[in-house]
Amino acid sequence: MxxxxxxxxxxxxxxxxxxxxxxxxxxxxxxxxxxxxxxxxxxxxxxxxxxxxxxxxxxxxxxxxxxxxxxxxxxxxxxxxxxxxxxxxxxxxxxxxxxxxxxxxxxxxxxxxxxxxxxxxxxxxxxxxxxxxxxxxxxxxxxxxxxxxxxxxxxxxxxxxxxxxxxxxxxxxxxxxxxxxxxxxxxxxxxxxxxxxxxxxxxxxxxxxGLADQRLPVPGAHDEIHRLAVTLNAMLDRIDAATARQRTFIGDAAHELRSPLASLRVQLEVAQRMGPASDWSGVVDDVMLDVERLNRLVEDLLALARMDEARSPRREPVRLDDLVSTVVDGYEHARVPVHASVDHDVTVQGDPDGLHRVLINLLDNAVRYADTEVAVEVRLGNLAGRRVVRLSVADDGPGIAPAERERVFDRFYRIEEARDRETGGTGLGLPIVRDLVRAHGGSVRLTDRASGQRGLLALVVLPADAA
Structure with missing residues (x-):
C-alpha cells in the first residue's frame, strides 16, 4: 500500500x-x-x-x-x-x-x-x-x-x-x-x-x-530507543512463552488423543481377527467408552482454544443460586448423592455458559472421586471490603495432597495414584475452571474440608453483582 x-x-x-x-x-x-x-x-x-x-x-x-x-x-x-x-x-x-x-x-x-x-x-x-x-x-x-x-x-x-x-x-x-x-x-x-x-x-x-535465548540488544542510554527495545523484548518474551505453551499444548493433545485412538484400533483389530464369533456387543460397549473419552477430550480442547482466543467473557447478570439448583437437579442419578445449600438472590456478572461449565467440571470431578456424597454451597460474603460470592464443591473422596493442589490446574496434569486416565478425566477440567474463573475476575483454589472431615473442597470466589 x-x-x-x-x-x-x-x-x-x-x-x-x-x-x-x-x-x-x-x-x-x-x-x-x-x-x-x-x-x-x-x-x-x-x-x-x-x-x-x-x-x-x-x-x-x-x-x-x-x-x-x-x-x-x-x-x-x-x-x-x-x-x-x-x-x-x-x-x-x-x-x-x-x-x-x-x-x-x-x-x-x-x-x-x-x-x-x-x-x-x-x-x-x-x-x-x-x-x-x-x-x-x-x-x-x-x-x-x-x-x-x-x-x-x-x-x-x-x-x-x-x-x-x-x-x-x-x-x-x-x-x-x-x-x-x-x-x-x-x-x-x-x-x-x-x-x-x-x-x-x-x-x-x-x-x-529463532526466539530461543535470543533477544534484542538494549542500548545503555535511557531514551525512547531504550524503552522501545525493552518493550519489544517483553513482547518477544510473551511470544516465546506463548509459543512454548502452544508446542506443549499440541504435544499433550496429540499424546492424549493417541491413547483412546490406539485402544479403539486394538479392540477393532482383535474383533476383526476373531471374526463372526466375536462378542460384538461387548466390543461396541468398549468402543463407546473410548469414543466418549475422545468426545470429552475434543470438547475440552475446543473450550480451551475458545478461551485462549477470546479477550473477555460475555457479561450479563447471572442468578448463581438458580444456576446451581438447575445443575444439581441434573445429577439426580449420579453414582453418589449431590446436595446443594444456596443463599437466595445471589447474582454475579458473567457468562452463563462459562459459569455453567465451571459448575459442571467441578461437580463431575467431585462425583468421580467421592465415596458417599458431594455437597455444593453458594454463600454471599465480604472480602477486603467488597461483596463476593463463594461457591464451594466438596467431596469425601481420597483428596489431593497439598503439594499437588496447584499442579492439578496445569493442562493435562494427572495425579498418578487415584486420578489416572482410566478413572480420571481428560486432565483439562480444572484448567478450564481456572481460566473461566479468572476471566470473570475471580479465583479458585483447592483446600481441605472442615476439620475432621475427609475429602477435598474446591472454592470459587467471584465478585458479587453491585446491583
Whole structure:
C-alpha cells in the first residue's frame, strides 16, 4: 500500500521515499537550518539598514533644529555649520527656492533638490537622491522655519557600503554554517540511529535462529530507543512463552488423543481377527467408552482454544443460586448423592455458559472421586471490603495432597495414584475452571474440608453483582 501510494506521486516524492531515514533527517534539518539562516540574514540586513538610517536621520534632524533655531532668534547667517557628525552639506532656501545660506563646500547657487522634490521635502518627506558630483547616494531631510527651509544632506552610501560588507559576510558564512550543520546533523543522526541498526540486526538474527535465548540488544542510554527495545523484548518474551505453551499444548493433545485412538484400533483389530464369533456387543460397549473419552477430550480442547482466543467473557447478570439448583437437579442419578445449600438472590456478572461449565467440571470431578456424597454451597460474603460470592464443591473422596493442589490446574496434569486416565478425566477440567474463573475476575483454589472431615473442597470466589 505504501509503495503504491508513493508511486502515484511525482518523481521528487519517489526519490524522497527511496532515501534512508538518516538522509531524510539530515536533508530536512539542513533545509530548515538553511531557511532559518537565509531569513535571519535578510532580517539582519533590513534591521541594520533601518538602524543606520535612523542614526543618520537623528543626526540630520538635530543639525536642522539647531540651524532653524538661529533663524528664529533673528540671526540670518549666510554660512551655516553642521552641529553633528556625518553631515555632508547644509543649505537654507527661501520660499522662492533660492539658496540664502550654505555650509562650507556646499553649492550656494542651486538647491540640492529640484522644485518638485522641495515641495515634497517641505511636507516632511525624507528623500534619497543621487549626487550630481559623484556616485554617492544622498539622503535629504528638510525643516521649515519662518518661510525658509533648512536642507540637511547626509551620505547614505556609507550605509549601503556597510550593508554590502555584511551581505558578503552572510553569503560566505551562511553556506559554511549550513555545511557544518549538515555534517553535524548527519553525524548526530548516525550516532542516534546506531541502536536502531543494532535492533534491526538483532531482529534479523532472531528471524534466522529463532526466539530461543535470543533477544534484542538494549542500548545503555535511557531514551525512547531504550524503552522501545525493552518493550519489544517483553513482547518477544510473551511470544516465546506463548509459543512454548502452544508446542506443549499440541504435544499433550496429540499424546492424549493417541491413547483412546490406539485402544479403539486394538479392540477393532482383535474383533476383526476373531471374526463372526466375536462378542460384538461387548466390543461396541468398549468402543463407546473410548469414543466418549475422545468426545470429552475434543470438547475440552475446543473450550480451551475458545478461551485462549477470546479477550473477555460475555457479561450479563447471572442468578448463581438458580444456576446451581438447575445443575444439581441434573445429577439426580449420579453414582453418589449431590446436595446443594444456596443463599437466595445471589447474582454475579458473567457468562452463563462459562459459569455453567465451571459448575459442571467441578461437580463431575467431585462425583468421580467421592465415596458417599458431594455437597455444593453458594454463600454471599465480604472480602477486603467488597461483596463476593463463594461457591464451594466438596467431596469425601481420597483428596489431593497439598503439594499437588496447584499442579492439578496445569493442562493435562494427572495425579498418578487415584486420578489416572482410566478413572480420571481428560486432565483439562480444572484448567478450564481456572481460566473461566479468572476471566470473570475471580479465583479458585483447592483446600481441605472442615476439620475432621475427609475429602477435598474446591472454592470459587467471584465478585458479587453491585446491583
Amino acid at each position: 505504501a509503495g503504491r501510494g508513493w508511486s502515484g506521486l511525482g518523481w521528487p516524492a519517489r526519490w524522497w521515499a527511496r532515501q534512508s531515514l538518516r538522509a531524510r533527517l539530515t536533508l530536512l534539518a539542513t533545509a530548515l537550518f538553511s531557511l532559518a539562516v537565509a531569513t535571519g540574514a535578510v532580517l539582519l540586513l533590513v534591521l541594520q539598514r533601518y538602524a543606520l538610517v535612523r542614526v543618520l536621520d537623528s543626526s540630520a534632524q538635530k543639525t536642522a533644529s539647531d540651524i532653524a533655531r538661529q533663524f528664529r532668534s533673528g540671526k540670518n547667517p549666510t554660512s551655516v555649520l553642521p552641529t553633528t557628525g556625518g553631515i555632508t552639506a547644509v543649505q537654507v532656501v527661501n520660499a522662492q527656492d533660492v539658496v540664502i545660506a550654505a555650509s562650507p563646500g556646499a553649492d550656494r547657487t542651486t538647491p540640492v533638490l529640484d522644485a518638485r522634490q522641495l515641495r515634497e521635502a517641505r511636507k516632511g518627506a525624507r528623500l534619497d537622491i543621487d549626487s550630481t558630483t559623484s556616485d554617492a547616494r544622498l539622503r535629504v531631510l528638510a525643516q521649515n522655519v519662518g518661510g525658509k527651509t533648512v536642507l540637511v544632506v547626509s551620505d547614505i552610501s556609507r550605509v549601503d557600503d556597510s550593508l554590502r560588507i555584511l551581505g558578503r559576510a552572510a553569503l560566505i558564512g551562511g553556506p559554511i554554517a549550513v555545511l557544518l550543520m549538515g555534517l553535524a546533523t548527519y553525524a548526530v543522526v548516525a550516532l542516534t540511529l546506531r541502536p536502531v541498526a543494532a535492533l534491526r540486526h538483532g531482529a534479523a538474527d532472531i528471524t534466522a535462529a
